[in-house]
Amino acid sequence: MVEIAMLPAERPDSYVRAALRSPSFMIGVVITAIFLLLAIVSFFWTPYSYAALDIPHKLKGPSGQHWFGTDQFGRDIFSMIMVGARTSIAVALIAVGVGVVVGVPLGLAAAARRGSLLDEIIMRANDLVFAFPALLIAVLITAVFGPGAVNAIIAIGIFNIPVFARLSRGAALTLWTREFILAARVAGKGPVRISVEHILPNILNTLVVQVTIQFALGILADAGLAYVGLGAQPPTPSWGKMLADAQTLISLAPHTAIIPGLAIVLTVLGLNLMGDGLRDIFDPRLRRNRQ
C-alpha cells in the first residue's frame, strides 16, 4: 500500500460540503454536465441525422420540429450542436491530456533536480513554446500536414505542455522544502518515488483547477481554429465551422450564428465557473484572503 502524505485540512469529505455551498461551482457543474450529456447522447441519438440535407426547409428559425432551426442546407442545428459538442469536447480534452501527460512529469523532474542542467533545459524549452501562441503552432502544423481535428489537438496540446510543466514545477518546488519530504528522503526514497508518492498527490488539487481552465481555453481555441478552417473538416460538424458558415447568413438568419456561439460561451463559462469554484474549495485560505 502506498502511504500518501496529505496535508491537514484537505480532507475529501470537507470538499463535498464546500462544493454544495458554492453556487458558482454548482452552476458550472450543471452547465458542464449538460454539454457532456449532449455529447455522449449524440453517439446514440440525435433528433435528425446531422448530415441530412433538407433544402426546402433551409434557414428556418427555431420551431417545434427543429428546436434550434435549420442551416443553409436545411440541416437540423440542434443535432449539429450535439455532435459539435462531441468534437469540441474531444479536441479540448485530448489536448489538455497531452499537456498533462507531457507537462506534469517534466515539471516534476525539473523541480526534483532544481538548478540542474535538466531543470534549465526544461524551463528554456518551455519559454520557447510560450513564444508560439496556439494559433501559430496550428498554422505551422497545418501548413505542412494540412488541416484536421488531429492537428488541432496537437497544436493545442503542445501549447498546454509548458502551462502544466511550469505549474507543477512551481507547486512542487515549495513542497520539496517541507518536512514530510525531508522525512521521505531520510527514509531513503529516491526523487522519482518522492515525486510520484508525495509531491503528485499534494499538487493534484492545483492541477485539477488548471485542467478545467485549460479545458475551457481549449474549447475556445478549437472553435477559433475550426472557424478559420484549420480544425475538424466537413462533414464533421464543429461549432467553429458552423459559425464560419453562418457569417454570410447572419443578417438573413441570425439564429445560425447566435446558437453555436451561445453553445461555446455556455460551455466555456461552465468550465470556468467550475474551475474558480474548485480553486476556492481546495484552498479556503485563498477564499478568506480575497474577501
Place this chain on the structure above:
Amino acid sequence: MGGGWAALAGGLMPAFLLGRLASLILSLIAASVVIFLILEVVPGDPAQFMLGMNAEPQTLAALREQLGLNGSLLSRYLGWVFGMLHGDFGISYTYRTPVSGLIADRLVVSLPLAIYALALTLLISFPAGIFAAARRNSRADLTVMGATQLGVAVPNFWFAMLLVLLFAVTLRWFGAGGFPGWGDPWLALRALTLPAIALALPQASILTRVMRSALLDTLGEDYIRSARAKGLSGRQTLWRHALRNALIPVLTIIGLQFSFLLAGAIIIENVFFLPGLGRLVFQGITQRDLIVVKSVVMLLVFAVIFVNFLVDLSYAAIDPRLRRRR
C-alpha cells in the same frame, strides 16, 4: 518610474541587461530553428510539397534553385536568417513579389489593429480593475467580476460577428469589413474600430481580473498598513503605493496578451476581411506558399519574444530589487 529607466539606460546594471539580451538572442535563434525544421525539413522536399505531385520537372528544378534547396541544410538556414537580418525575406512563390513588401503592406493593418486593441484593453481594464478592487465585495464589484467572467467565455470572432450584426448591418454606423487604406486616417481608424473592440473584449476581461486581484494582494501587505498608519487615506494608499506594486503581475499579463492580440488578430482579420498578416498567412497556407508562411510566422514569434523582453526590462525599471537578483 523615470528614475528606474534612467538607471537602466545609465548602465548601472549592465549585467542584468546583457543577460536579458543574451536570452533574447538565444530565444530568437531557437525559434527560428524550430520554424525552419518544421517548414523546410519535415515536408521532405519543400519544392515538391509546394508544387504538388504533378509538377513539371523544369518548374520543380527552378523552384529548387530559387529556394536554394541544392545547398546544405545549414547553408539554407543561415541564408534565410542572414537574409531576414538584411530585410530580405525571399520572393513569394504565388505573388511573385518580395515577401518583405507583402509583409510591409500587411503590417500597416495588423500592427495598428493590435495596438488599437491593446489601448482599448488598458483603457477598459485599468479603471474597471481599480474600481472593483476599491469596492471589493460590493454589488458593483460583483457586477464587474460577472461581466469579466462572461467576457473571457466569449470567442472574439463570434463577438465580432455580433458587432457586425448590430453596428454594421442593423445600425449602419460602421462598415461590415474591408480596409480603405491609410489615405484618410479617420476612415482607416473607423474600419479598425469594430475589430479592435472584438479583440479587446476578452483581453480586457482577463486584465481587469488580474488588476483587481493584484491590487487586493498588495493591499494586504505590511507597507500598506504603514501607509494607512501614517495618515494616508484609503484612496491615497491605493494610488500611491498599491497601484505601483500591483503593476508587476499586470505587466506580465500585458506582455502575454500582446501575443494573444497578434494571434487573435489573425482570426479577427478574417471576420472583417482586413488585408493584414493573418489573411496573408492563411492565403500562404492554402496556396502552399511556405516562403510566405515561414517569414510571417517568424515575424510574429519575433514580436512575441521581443515584447516579453521589453516586459522583463520594465520589471527592473519598476522594482529596483529585481535588478540585483541576476
